[in-house]
Amino acid sequence: MERLFSIEEVQRLQKTLSEARNPQRLRVRICMTGCRAYGAVEIRDAFKAMIDEKGLTTKVDLLETGCHGFCARAPVVAIDPHGFFYQQISPRDVPQIVQTSLIEGKPVEKLLYTHPQTGEPVALEKDVPFYREQMKIVLRNCGQIDPTRIEDYIARDGYLPLAKVLSSMSPEEVIGEVVRSGLRGRGGAGFPTGNKWKFARNAQGDVKYIICNADEGDPGAFMDRAVLEGDPHTVLEGMLIAAYAIGAPKGYVYVRAEYPIAVTHIKKAVADAKAMGLLGQKILGTHFNFEVKIKEGAGAFVCGEETALIASIEGRRGMPRTRPPFPAIAGLWGKPTNINNVETFANIPPIIHKGGSWYASLGTEKSKGTKIFALAGKINNTGLVEVPMGITLERIIFDIGGGIPGGKKFKAAQTGGPSGGCIPSSLLNLPIDYDSLTAAGAIMGSGGLIITDENTCMVDMAKFFLTFTQSESCGRCVPCRLGTKRMLEILQRITEGTGELSDLETLKELAPMIKDTSLCGLGQTTPNPVLTTLNYFLDEYKAHIEEKRCPAGVCKALIRYQIDPETCTGCGVCRKACPQKAISGKAKEPHTLDQALCIKCAICYNECKFDAIKII
Numbered sequence: 152m153e154r155l156f157s158i159e160e161v162q163r164l165q166k167t168l169s170e171a172r173n174p175q176r177l178r179v180r181i182c183m184t185g186c187r188a189y190g191a192v193e194i195r196d197a198f199k200a201m202i203d204e205k206g207l208t209t210k211v212d213l214l215e216t217g218c219h220g221f222c223a224r225a226p227v228v229a230i231d232p233h234g235f236f237y238q239q240i241s242p243r244d245v246p247q248i249v250q251t252s253l254i255e256g257k258p259v260e261k262l263l264y265t266h267p268q269t270g271e272p273v274a275l276e277k278d279v280p281f282y283r284e285q286m287k288i289v290l291r292n293c294g295q296i297d298p299t300r301i302e303d304y305i306a307r308d309g310y311l312p313l314a315k316v317l318s319s320m321s322p323e324e325v326i327g328e329v330v331r332s333g334l335r336g337r338g339g340a341g342f343p344t345g346n347k348w349k350f351a352r353n354a355q356g357d358v359k360y361i362i363c364n365a366d367e368g369d370p371g372a373f374m375d376r377a378v379l380e381g382d383p384h385t386v387l388e389g390m391l392i393a394a395y396a397i398g399a400p401k402g403y404v405y406v407r408a409e410y411p412i413a414v415t416h417i418k419k420a421v422a423d424a425k426a427m428g429l430l431g432q433k434i435l436g437t438h439f440n441f442e443v444k445i446k447e448g449a450g451a452f453v454c455g456e457e458t459a460l461i462a463s464i465e466g467r468r469g470m471p472r473t474r475p476p477f478p479a480i481a482g483l484w485g486k487p488t489n490i491n492n493v494e495t496f497a498n499i500p501p502i503i504h505k506g507g508s509w510y511a512s513l514g515t516e517k518s519k520g521t522k523i524f525a526l527a528g529k530i531n532n533t534g535l536v537e538v539p540m541g542i543t544l545e546r547i548i549f550d551i552g553g554g555i556p557g558g559k560k561f562k563a564a565q566t567g568g569p570s571g572g573c574i575p576s577s578l579l580n581l582p583i584d585y586d587s588l589t590a591a592g593a594i595m596g597s598g599g600l601i602i603t604d605e606n607t608c609m610v611d612m613a614k615f616f617l618t619f620t621q622s623e624s625c626g627r628c629v630p631c632r633l634g635t636k637r638m639l640e641i642l643q644r645i646t647e648g649t650g651e652l653s654d655l656e657t658l659k660e661l662a663p664m665i666k667d668t669s670l671c672g673l674g675q676t677t678p679n680p681v682l683t684t685l686n687y688f689l690d691e692y693k694a695h696i697e698e699k700r701c702p703a704g705v706c707k708a709l710i711r712y713q714i715d716p717e718t719c720t721g722c723g724v725c726r727k728a729c730p731q732k733a734i735s736g737k738a739k740e741p742h743t744l745d746q747a748l749c750i751k752c753a754i755c756y757n758e759c760k761f762d763a764i765k766i767i
Contacts, residue, residue, distance in 0.1 A: 529603055569619045
């Protein structure tokens with residue numbers, strides 16, 4: 152690997168690598184991160200063997216990439232330059248792909264994505280609705296390059312923004328460009344990134360630090376993980392530019408140890424960048440020095456909070472502290488420290504490369520650029536999407552997400568993770584930006600977007616998220632430690648059928664007190680799921696309390712299963728599946744269910760093929 156001693160050498164290498172990339176060369180792009188769970192390793196090995204067998208080794212590149220985003224269709228493979236997109240493939244499909252697509256240049260129709268409305272196969276990746284509606288800036292390289300090869304990153308304009316900064320921009324000019332872009336922190340709070348850098352730049356200190364917060368702990372969220380796995384150098388370059396801007400010679404990537412592929416890839420990125428002279432001392436022949444260390448976190452959700460994260464790096468228990476002073480003034484080891492999350496840093500190279508005004512032209516007046524969301528829950532197209540700020544919830548769910556499985560009705564979307572809020576179907580046209588979400592009682596958060604359908608109990612959902620945040624509370628401040636416990640106890644009573652109407656007033660009383668008096672963002676946002684479900688789904692709470700009924704048929708204590716004699720065929724499947732022997736009956740005759748023996752495990756309900764088991 153060639154060491155680069157000057158800015159001009161970076162520019163020459165980028166040009167050489169870019170020109171060497173033949174756009175007409177056959178390439179098989181296979182996701183080797185999330186798709187590993189669906190057999191991507193075996194598929195890769197099958198391609199290697201088949202390409203060798205057919206004598207195509209010198210004609211075809213097999214590219215092991217990061218996440219392509221369309222997780223619902225994993226494992227996925229794309230064939231360039233044709234643009235064919237194959238989904239849910241297996242090793243036995245590989246011979247046909249090699250023969251038909253790599254040799255004959257035609258698509259394998261049975262492996263293509265089928266358009267849900269027309270029923271027609273979609274051959275090209277760019278025409279798949281999931282991809283067509285997106286705008287990829289942060290995810291521009293994910294699924295396109297081998298994340299373990301620094302040359303692949305450089306070939307796609309990688310490290311040119313750093314060269315531009317070091318050759319022609321002062322630290323103040325860099326900060327000015329970020330301010331002009333309107334970029335706000337993508338970690339949840341949405342604080343203007345340029346202003347944050349300015350505070351750290353102006354802070355007095357002999358040493359300053361840059362920290363990348365990759366401690367992604369929201370249930371259902373995997374945005375930061377995917378970026379670190381699929382394009383680690385864009386994060387590293389963003390950190391380098393930030394370090395130059397504020398005058399920091401040292402930095403940390405704080406990543407949770409539960410992300411083994413992300414940890415491996417960022418460690419290799421650091422090593423490769425250092426070997427090429429892009430990290431370390433006198434970077435590219437300038438007086439700029441910057442070192443990066445990797446800190447693996449132990450998975451504490453609260454360590455996503457800045458001061459708790461700092462405490463963890465310092466070897467102390469991850470607990471938030473009072474502010475001020477803010478980390479920009481007194482952070483890591485008491486020194487001025489700038490902390491941004493993975494997505495924020497990944498936005499920096501494109502902003503410097505294309506200009507702050509270009510970025511500011513995207514999105515809305517107060518929410519610029521794009522945002523990555525992890526689509527999860529009751530939605531057809533689960534996966535990772537990047538969309539312009541201001542896009543409506545409806546477009547994300549139905550145009551990109553493909554709607555709700557089984558033709559069921561959309562009920563609500565939980566935005567912002569466990570500390571976010573539930574947005575009901577009546578607000579489907581809500582623009583997704585910081586201010587609109589706040590006005591609706593939710594938050595942008597880091598980008599988790601969990602979709603629910605008509606069979607979701609919103610009281611149970613609020614209880615689920617509160618259970619998570621209450622257990623993840625560090626316990627340092629009383630409002631969060633005890634207040635959330637009291638709220639959780641109330642929700643538990645309501646879902647068990649012993650709640651009272653006065654409990655609703657208690658929840659409404661406790662929630663704002665916890666928000667106003669908690670020490671950190673965890674406690675300050677924890678009541679959001681409860682408040683938004685009380686606001687938009689009050690009728691469900693009342694049904695649990697007044698009618699002792701769960702309208703969605705979820706809360707065990709408030710439901711019972713019954714066999715409809717008109718529908719039951721007497722097939723015996725439910726009887727054989729019941730672990731309590733609560734179902735009896737003769738073959739081909741309607742069966743009965745003994746309520747005294749039933750433990751409400753729902754096995755009979757799930758096994759019945761005739762919809763004869765009813766929830767009442």
